[in-house]
Amino acid sequence: MAATTKAAQEALRLAEDDPDRALALAAAVVRQARAEGDPGAAAVAERAWGLAAFHREDLDTAMRHLRRAITLGRSAGSATLAAEARMTLAFALNQRGRPRQALREIDVAIEHLGRVEGARARAQRGAILHQLGRLDEALACYRAALPVLRRANDLLWIQRVVLNRGVLHGQRYEFAAAESDLSEAARLCERLDLGLSLGYVHANLGYVHGLRGDVPVALDFFHRAQERIGALHAQLGPLLTDRSELLLSVRLLPEAREAAEQAVAEFEREGRRLALPEVRLLLARVAFLEGDHPAAERQARLAVREFDRQQRREWAALARLIVVRSELAGERRPRVSLRRVEGVVDAVARSHWPVAAIDGRLLVARLALERGRLPEASAQLERASRPRATGPALLRARAWYATALARLTAGNARGAARALRAGMAVLDEHGAALGATDLRAYAAGHRAELSELGLRVAFQDGRPRAILEWAELGRASHLRQRPVRPPDDAALAADLAQLRATVIEIDKARPRRPPAGLLQRQVALERRIRDHSRFGRGEPGPATARHLAVRELGADLGDRALLEYVRYDGDLYAVTVVGGRLRLHRLGPVARVRDLVDRIPFGLRRLARRSGTVAGRSGALALVRHAARGLDDALLAPLTEVGDRAIVIVPTAPLHAVPWSILPSCAGRPLSVTPSAALWQVASHRAARTRGG
Structure with missing residues (x-):
C-alpha cells in the first residue's frame, strides 16, 4: 500500500508539469488502489487525474475525478484528503465560470486543513480571486500564505504563489516586483525540475518585458517558453498569440504573420473554439498590412462565421470590416455595394471600436467620392x-x-x-x-x-x-x-x-x-x-x-545642389535647391525610368561573369552604357540649373538601385546619396560642430 500511495503522490507531482504522463500513472494507481482497498491512495490518484485533465483544459473530466477524490477522501476518514481535492475542484469551478461556488468550496476546504495545507488553500483562494479580477484580495491571500509556506520549505507551492503574484504585479504595472517574483519562480522550477511550469514562467517574463518595451528580451523569453511548452505537448496557442502581437507592434510583419498562423493552427488542434476567431482576426490584420488581401479576406470571413456562431456580434462587425477592406483593396472593388459598406461601418461604430470606425468612415467616403456621391461622402467625413x-x-x-x-x-x-x-x-x-x-x-x-x-x-x-x-x-x-x-x-x-x-x-x-x-x-x-x-x-x-528646415537648406548646401526625386500620380518629378532657390521639374512617367533602372543590374551581372564571351561582355557593356545615358537624359539633363556643382541626391523608388556614379553627368563630380534631405541636414550640422569643436 505504501508503494501505491507513493505512486499516487508522484502522479500528483506530475499533473501540472507533464499532464500526459500524470494521466496514465493516475489511472494505473486508481486501479491498483481499488484492488488493494486503499481509498486514501485512490483519493490522491483521482485528484492527480482531475488536475492533469484540468491542465489539458478538459474541465468536465477534471471535475468528475475531483468529486470522486472528495468522496474517496471521506471514505478514507481523511478530512485533509477531501479538503485538498475540494481545493483543486474550486479552481476548476472558477474556470467553468462558477466563481461563487468555487469560493464556497475553497472556504470549506480551509476549515478542514492544517497550517501548511491551509496556506496552500489560501494561495489557491488567491488564485481564484486573481482570475476574478479582485487583485487586492488576491494579493492579501498570497501574502498570508507565503510566509507559512516558506517556513515549511514547501518549494512547489512557493513556486506557484510567486508565479501568480508576479503575474499580478505585472497587471498592476509594478514591473520590478513582477520580474523579482517571476525570476524566483524560474529558479524554483529549475531546482524542482518543473519543465512545463518553467515554460509558463518564461512566457510571463516575456509578456512583462514586452510591456516594458524591451522587445529583444521579451522575444528571447517567448522563444524559450515555446521550446519548453512545445516539447511537453502543452498549449502553445496563447503564447504564439502574444508573440505575434509583440512582433506586430514593432512592424515585423512576416514574423508576426508566421506566429499568428502557428497560433491559429494550435487553437484548431487544441479545439479551443472560443479563442480561435480572435486569433484568426489577428492573422487577417497582419495579412492585410502585408498586402496579402486575399489571405486577409479569407481569414476574416472565417472569423465572421465563428463569431456569429458564438453570438459575438461586436467582434463579427470588426471582422466584417476587414473583409470589406480586403475586397476593396482587390479586384472586386467595383462590385462592392456602398450601402453594404455603410452598414458594416455603422455596426463597427455601435460596437465601440473608435479608431476602426473612423477608418471605416474614411473608406465609405472614398468609395462615395469615386462614385460621384458627394453628399454621402461629406456626411461620413464630418462624422469621422x-x-x-x-x-x-x-x-x-x-x-x-x-x-x-x-x-x-x-x-x-x-x-x-x-x-x-x-x-x-x-x-x-x-x-x-x-x-x-x-x-x-x-x-x-x-x-x-x-x-x-x-x-x-x-x-x-x-x-x-x-x-x-x-x-x-x-x-x-x-x-x-x-x-x-x-x-x-x-x-x-x-x-x-x-x-x-x-x-x-x-x-x-x-x-x-x-x-x-x-x-x-x-x-x-x-x-x-x-x-x-x-x-x-x-x-x-x-x-x-526631424522635419526638414527648408529655410536653412540653402546655407547648409553652400555650393552644392540638392536633387530630391518625388513620385506622384504615375510620374517622376525632381525638386532642386540651387543657390537657395527651389524649382520643380516634371521628368516623365515612372515606368520609363524603371525600365532603364532594371537593365543596369542585368548588364553588370553579365560583365561580372568570368566565363562570358568577348561578344557577350561587349553586349553587356553596351547595354549598361545605353541605360546609363538614358537615365542621365531622364534624371539629370533637364536640371540645367545644377550645372557642374557637387550634388546631394535624395532618390525615390525605383531610383534606390541606380548606381549614380556611372551616369555620364556624374563622372568626376562629387556626389552623395541620402535617404532624406532632413537626414543629410542633421548629418551636415553634426559634421560642422565636429569641425568647429
Whole structure:
C-alpha cells in the first residue's frame, strides 16, 4: 500500500508539469488502489487525474475525478484528503465560470486543513480571486500564505504563489516586483525540475518585458517558453498569440504573420473554439498590412462565421470590416455595394471600436467620392472628423486626416493642408507615447497617409517648397525608427510601460464600452509622456524624425545642389535647391525610368561573369552604357540649373538601385546619396560642430 500511495503522490507531482504522463500513472494507481482497498491512495490518484485533465483544459473530466477524490477522501476518514481535492475542484469551478461556488468550496476546504495545507488553500483562494479580477484580495491571500509556506520549505507551492503574484504585479504595472517574483519562480522550477511550469514562467517574463518595451528580451523569453511548452505537448496557442502581437507592434510583419498562423493552427488542434476567431482576426490584420488581401479576406470571413456562431456580434462587425477592406483593396472593388459598406461601418461604430470606425468612415467616403456621391461622402467625413480635439492621440490624428479630406473635397486646399499639419503635429508630439504596444503598429501607417494626402495637396498647389516639405515628411514616415528597447530615463520608461498596460486593458474591455477611467488614464499618460519628452530628460527622437528646415537648406548646401526625386500620380518629378532657390521639374512617367533602372543590374551581372564571351561582355557593356545615358537624359539633363556643382541626391523608388556614379553627368563630380534631405541636414550640422569643436 505504501508503494501505491507513493505512486499516487508522484502522479500528483506530475499533473501540472507533464499532464500526459500524470494521466496514465493516475489511472494505473486508481486501479491498483481499488484492488488493494486503499481509498486514501485512490483519493490522491483521482485528484492527480482531475488536475492533469484540468491542465489539458478538459474541465468536465477534471471535475468528475475531483468529486470522486472528495468522496474517496471521506471514505478514507481523511478530512485533509477531501479538503485538498475540494481545493483543486474550486479552481476548476472558477474556470467553468462558477466563481461563487468555487469560493464556497475553497472556504470549506480551509476549515478542514492544517497550517501548511491551509496556506496552500489560501494561495489557491488567491488564485481564484486573481482570475476574478479582485487583485487586492488576491494579493492579501498570497501574502498570508507565503510566509507559512516558506517556513515549511514547501518549494512547489512557493513556486506557484510567486508565479501568480508576479503575474499580478505585472497587471498592476509594478514591473520590478513582477520580474523579482517571476525570476524566483524560474529558479524554483529549475531546482524542482518543473519543465512545463518553467515554460509558463518564461512566457510571463516575456509578456512583462514586452510591456516594458524591451522587445529583444521579451522575444528571447517567448522563444524559450515555446521550446519548453512545445516539447511537453502543452498549449502553445496563447503564447504564439502574444508573440505575434509583440512582433506586430514593432512592424515585423512576416514574423508576426508566421506566429499568428502557428497560433491559429494550435487553437484548431487544441479545439479551443472560443479563442480561435480572435486569433484568426489577428492573422487577417497582419495579412492585410502585408498586402496579402486575399489571405486577409479569407481569414476574416472565417472569423465572421465563428463569431456569429458564438453570438459575438461586436467582434463579427470588426471582422466584417476587414473583409470589406480586403475586397476593396482587390479586384472586386467595383462590385462592392456602398450601402453594404455603410452598414458594416455603422455596426463597427455601435460596437465601440473608435479608431476602426473612423477608418471605416474614411473608406465609405472614398468609395462615395469615386462614385460621384458627394453628399454621402461629406456626411461620413464630418462624422469621422468629430474627435479631433479630445481623446487619445491616435484617434485625434485620424480625425484630423478626415477633416483634411473633407476640406479638400469642399475645395478648401489651404484648410486641408492646415488639418494635415495638425494631424502630423499630434503624431509628432506623442511620438514616444505611440511606441505603446498596439499603437506603434499603426501610427507609421497613419503618418504615411497624412503625408501622401499632403503631397497631393502640395502638387495641386504647385509650389516646390510645399512639395519638398511633404515629400520629406513622407520619407520620415518610412524611415522612422521603432524603439525596441525601453528608454534609459526611468520615469519615461515607467510611464510608457503603464500606457502599454492601459491600452491592453482598454482592448480587453472591448467590445463593451471601456470604463471612462481607463480612457482618461490613457489620455493623461499620453500627455505626461509628451511633456516629459518635450521638457524633461526624455531622449531626443531619431534623426529621421526631424522635419526638414527648408529655410536653412540653402546655407547648409553652400555650393552644392540638392536633387530630391518625388513620385506622384504615375510620374517622376525632381525638386532642386540651387543657390537657395527651389524649382520643380516634371521628368516623365515612372515606368520609363524603371525600365532603364532594371537593365543596369542585368548588364553588370553579365560583365561580372568570368566565363562570358568577348561578344557577350561587349553586349553587356553596351547595354549598361545605353541605360546609363538614358537615365542621365531622364534624371539629370533637364536640371540645367545644377550645372557642374557637387550634388546631394535624395532618390525615390525605383531610383534606390541606380548606381549614380556611372551616369555620364556624374563622372568626376562629387556626389552623395541620402535617404532624406532632413537626414543629410542633421548629418551636415553634426559634421560642422565636429569641425568647429
